[in-house]
Amino acid sequence: MTEAQADPDGPGARRPALRFGDRSLTYGELAATASPLAARVAEAGRIAVWATPTLETAVAVVAALLAGVPAVPLNPKSGESELGHIVSDSAPTLVLAAPGTQLPPALDALERVDITVAADIDTDADIDVRGTGSATPATGTPSTGTPATTEPPCLTPETPALIVYTSGTTGPPKGAVIPRRAIATTLDALADAWQWTGDDVLVHGLPLFHVHGLILGILGPLRRGGSVRHLGRFETAGVTRELSEGATMLFGVPTMYHRIAETLPDDPALAKALARARLLVSGSAALPVHDHERIAQATGRRVIERYGMTETLMNTSVRADGEPRAGTVGVPLPGVELRLTEEDGTTVVEAYDGETVGEIQVRGPNLFTEYLNRPEATATAFTEDGWFRTGDMAVRDPDGYVRIVGRKATDLIKSGGYKIGAGEIENALLEHPGVREAAVTGEPDADLGERIVAWIVPTDPQSPPSVDELADHVARRLAPHKRPRVVHHINALPRNDMGKIMKRALSHD
Template identity: 75%
Template sequence: MSPLFPALAAGSTRPALQFGDQALSHAELATVAGALAARIAGAPRVAVWATPTLGTAVGVVAALLAGVPVVPVNPKTGERELTHIVTDSSPTLVLAERGVELPPILAALARLDTDVTEVTHLTGVPGAAAPAPPPPAEPSPEAPALIVYTSGTTGPPKGVVLPRRAVAATLDALEDAWQWTDADVLVHALPLFHVHGLILGILGPLRRGGSVRHLGRFGTDGVARELSSGATMLFGVPTMYHRIAEALADDPALAKALTGARLLVSGSAALPVHDHERIAAATGRRVIERYGMTETLMNTSVRADGEPRAGAVGVPLAGVELRLVDESGAAIAAYDGDTVGEIQVRGPNLFTEYLNRPDATEAAFDDGWFRTGDMAIRDPDGYVRIVGRKATDLIKSGGYKIGAGEIENVLLEHPGVREAAVTGEPDEDLGERIVAWIVPAQADAPPSAEELAAHVGAQLASHKRPRTVRYLEALPRNDMGKIMKRALRG
């Protein structure tokens, strides 16, 4: 297998990583990460305290150069969950910024710090840093690269073992889909403990030989600044794009910056159609969406040379096989834009196992196909549209199978709705009734339940109207901006 990061191996002097005023070229990163790799080589696993900093990126790259599996740890993880992750993955080292106060369970490990200030100083002075020793031979493609823990919505988080093969396959498929080159400069502000922010947002530019500018913390001013000064791509989640859409009317500099971007990509959850349209109207640019998950990395995307279509996540990436199945497990042949089925995928992008959970690993597959639990429809041209999760977003009401996502998009088009979520709850007559959870645009003048039902009924079939409306000040969301529907149901 070729190196994960050819530009590092080649000693490219082009910019690689920038976090605020801290920056490294590919050659400098090779030196710094190579030296750290030599120190940790042979460790069974390392945990990385994944703050949005240069040190986190250096630590992850160093571990990958050394062939040591990385366990990224969310710094906001609670004590019980953190204890489970550390006990389950058994790292022998933790990489963290110097001066960071770690929880006792991590501080107790043999600790090896990376100091961003020192790193930048050493690499910024010619001759101050000795060349790193040659890295170990490239591990097997099936060797673990990262162990990323799921959100744990149905029990303790599971450690998803991602092989080097999956990382390379996904990033190379996105090179094709997004026409991603070493000339691209990516800007994002995503956390670095999950696959979107870390694998796509940091390892992606490094594999291409391009560069990434991480904002540290999301702000529309930072987006405008970086896109106006050479950045070509923006990665974000719907919460970020919603804030951008809200700001555009009063921020011509932001609109101009977005207009000049080559690619605007949203993921991790569906981007509401209303935000798609507001951004397109103000900038002339369409946000494209992609679909993936921790276990599969990326499965589909709207292509850079394809048609951006609000509410669609595009077509399967190169090497990815995707099918929809019905409740009996039979494949659905229809490409009719209406028939709902569960997405199953297979390909080189898949994980190898859930760490220490052979039972869960076996249950996750159907004759080699991974059961995603996501429900979707396919348009006649093959575009995939996600309608929700099988467990929380597929509502069976009055004999119909209804995806919550399409109702949410229509609700968000109502001027009196700021945020919306749709769930089902038991109903003696219908089986399940549709419930809309609404954050009104004006708290003192919310749209009535009757008005919202009529609004949905005018756009969709009448059986998709919400039967109950509940009003909230805010929807419960996780760190990625995904709505936590189990909290609503609870």
């Protein structure tokens, strides 16, 4: 990803490409807007993009891809220290932002370029953001691609496209260098798995500084020749409106689908709109089985899950033509190799029994190139034979479906000689009517090694379920050795911007 093509007589010029609220661009308008910006940044080396959920951010990233310049999406909610680290580490020469946006002092040293998106652009230009050798919906022929206003840059599949910074849970954020090859292969693999075409219209309200919102949510529709409608800010009313007005796909994270599940009983219009969707996709964290079932019961549609991360883009997914089984992330995508390993990182887990836990390792063209300026971290992340160590723990069902049970660092609990994944206990707890939200961790235990600890947001704070009640509930559904030994009742679980529970913020004190 991504070569671009400008064709003044292109048949797709007037097709809708991007819509953010009441602002939109056709493919022709996108070409006329992004191409001059690409010419402006072509010699910049690296550029930073102030990644607000706006039309300008999408245009900036398309322009960077046209120019062959690596873009560094910046989270507008990042603190000064984190921003300072990212800017120092990635060393961009420019920062692109929407006009009038106030930027923090950490960006003062960078030259600013305002992204101008004309309200009405009279053009028949066509832009095709797909990639070398891909087929266009209009012609079915490969597009080699040339930028509209500049000489074609010398690009290869390994040319860096984006530098996306990780969450930094174990230290300063690391910049994952994502090549054009990884973006193209991931999006094409998802097109195969999801039967994704240029006729699809995607709705999402995700941030644009990470893989899910930006690569899947913006570049994905553009690569297919389809369109995206971004809600700006997620609201169930917006989902209802867009799915009722012709949108076919919805991307969200578990907190969004949880809000949908909570709203559905009192919102028949939302249920009707979701029932119209061709595909409902959840990612970035596990969607609790309880929410899966509530949505399916109200709409007749099943949410499917996929599994990926910054360094690997997408690894697995439930296929559109496969069984939408709650609690799994499906099977490896085309081109992706996946294995489970024991704690030594080299002994392969051969079992497909739905019980044996191992660390997921992946290999394929979807992987990042390196951590910027971190050769030691890059080397540590890979095995000697080229497999990336994800740090995610999973089991495989007999038919190959992958079920993630948690992170190796925070969710693998060794208790009484068993290796237990926190995720399956959390799903069991969420099936209890007295539990609104749940997180599971381990803490030292002289007898068991680790004891299982449940952090519960009760449905009724005045009458929370007891530890014995929850222990019996889990033991009946899973196994006695997986029951929580300690239960903490709290008002809310700590979460990051993507809705992932920050377990390191939970204190046992």
